[in-house]
Amino acid sequence: MQINSGLLNKAVLQRNNKGICDLEFAGTCESTGRVALLTEKSEHNSKPKNIMCSGSAARGKFTGTLKGLPAGGPYNLKIGIIDKDGKVLESTEVKDILVGDVWILAGQSNMQGYGSLADAPRPNPAVRAFFMNDEWDTSEEPTHNLSDAMDPVHGGRRDGRRTKPNNTPVGASPGTAFGIAMFERTGVPQGLIPCAHGGTSMEQWSPSLKSKGGHSLYGAMFRRFIKNGSKVAGIAWYQGCSETDSQERARVYTRKMKAFVRAIRRDFQSPDLPIVVVQIGRLISKRLPDTWLSVQDQQRKFQQTIPNCFVVPAVDLDLDDIVHISGASQGVLGKRIAQAMAVLKGIKNSGKPPIVLKEIKCIQNAIGNESKIAIVFDNVSGKLSSSGRANGFSLGTPEPTPSITHTEAKNNMVIIRSVLPANTVSGMFVSHGAGIDPYVNVFDSDNRPLPAFGPIPVGKPLIDTSFVESLQVSKALPLKGDIANVSYPKSKKVLNFEKTDSLPNTHFFNLSKGKFNSDSELYAFFLCQLECSERMKVKIGVGYDGPVKVWINSKDVFCDPNGINPCSIDKALLPATLPKGKSEILIALSSNKGKAWGIKLRISRACSETINPFELENVKGPKILG
Structure with a gap:
């Protein structure tokens, strides 16, 4: 009589929610009869109460059910096959069970x-x-000595011997x-x-390979489970x-x-x-x-x-x-x-579930153009803290952009400060634990770390087409009254537009030493033409240092008659839907009696928050024609 599954020497058996083990076992035999528990002993030779065993044997095989074995042990169980008169025909002993x-x-x-x-x-x-x-x-x-494995998928000897880790340096x-x-x-x-195997993929772990038994990872795991x-x-x-x-x-x-x-x-x-x-x-x-x-x-x-x-x-x-x-x-x-x-498993006093990301919020600082990003977490035990500056966070498009000035762990959140304004940051992505060999150091009071995450959009992500570096600028015109009173020009030919490039490495179109070189109240038009391969939603970021008015495809969309220095990036971030084909952006800027110098301009494509950030390179924004 030999037990092949369910009851093995030195095994740990699974208890139920009442702390009792009920299981089925099976094996091979030579007799026909009833399966019964002959003797049982615990560590202290006391007989566990209410243990029941039943089953049957015929045609060289037997199956049995064992019920009522309490959590603990070790137990030694003697299982036998008996005939109708109670005679033991054959038996086997299973030792040291927990x-x-x-x-x-x-x-x-x-x-x-x-x-x-x-x-x-x-x-x-x-x-x-x-x-x-x-x-x-x-x-x-090591728990996983694959060379000892009985399942062919692991490439072991399959001889039942176990290798001792005497001279093996790794394997923990x-x-x-x-x-x-x-x-x-x-x-x-x-x-x-243990069922793991290094270098394996989900395809190799596919449940569809279960029928291959020990020749597949899933089949081998299932065999060991049975x-x-x-x-x-x-x-x-x-x-x-x-x-x-x-x-x-x-x-x-x-x-x-x-x-x-x-x-x-x-x-x-x-x-x-x-x-x-x-x-x-x-x-x-x-x-x-x-x-x-x-x-x-x-x-x-x-x-x-x-x-x-x-x-x-x-x-x-x-x-x-x-x-x-x-x-x-x-x-x-x-x-x-x-x-x-x-x-x-609902075990008492075990603490909270692993920390999860709850939400990301971006707010504009009250002073200056900097912004704050609040990354809020759930399941924080106590509060979050770090040794020194909170590390491991990045902000980008989604490639990291150097713009973070400070990070701080506070209560159940991490606060990131960026030199970029909120309307710019809201179109970017934030990550934690990303990049080559990241260093992270934010933990809760139970010393549990934050998960790696991202890139995740702070708001609605933007496909940045970079700054406009070349456009057309009109001649300077006298401004009568407020910039808000300037109308879209009936004819552009009389405005003497000429190609103008931004200052190197600044993205800034500077008119202070040319068209605005006067203390008189003047204004000039900036014209940017672009082309879309399809109808698309965009965000037009305008930086300016004086009173300004903006038209998109001849439609008045924005005016700031009180605009002043500095000329910050995306000072106005204007949503628009551009048709397939050519479009234009026209900007009128007042010289503000010599106090205003110029503008910065960029156009980004707006995308869904659910877009895969790793497929952004396949999404094309507008083509800048100048």
């Missing part, structure tokens, strides 16, 4: 573990792992640290079922780096992840199975691909889009190479996963 919580560990290399083993946590007898050779033992790193995963932290939070034994009683408490998942290899993989990542979660919950017959996803962390590289940020930001959103799923950050953690989390930081990550999982 009852508690069982977890699937899956994903790619950072869950498999590449951290230094010198920093791995010490084993705890209450935490065990179902190693890759299909045997249970006290959990120690978050698994053992996670198990120890969960034991400390629950007080019951913890079992880990072998251990078909019940687990949840899944810890760290994967996503491989999805950054191409735009196509990144584009369909969320869809594949949602399908993966649905399949697991269906096949594990647990519709609310808790899942904690680790957001991919840092990458040390000469260039960070857009797809890396895309996958990070998609993962951030899982907490709102996938039920019973939390996401924990890793962007703050140390590395042992260009991408793999260090052995010491794997210990930190294991505890971080455990805290999130404990909240998902």
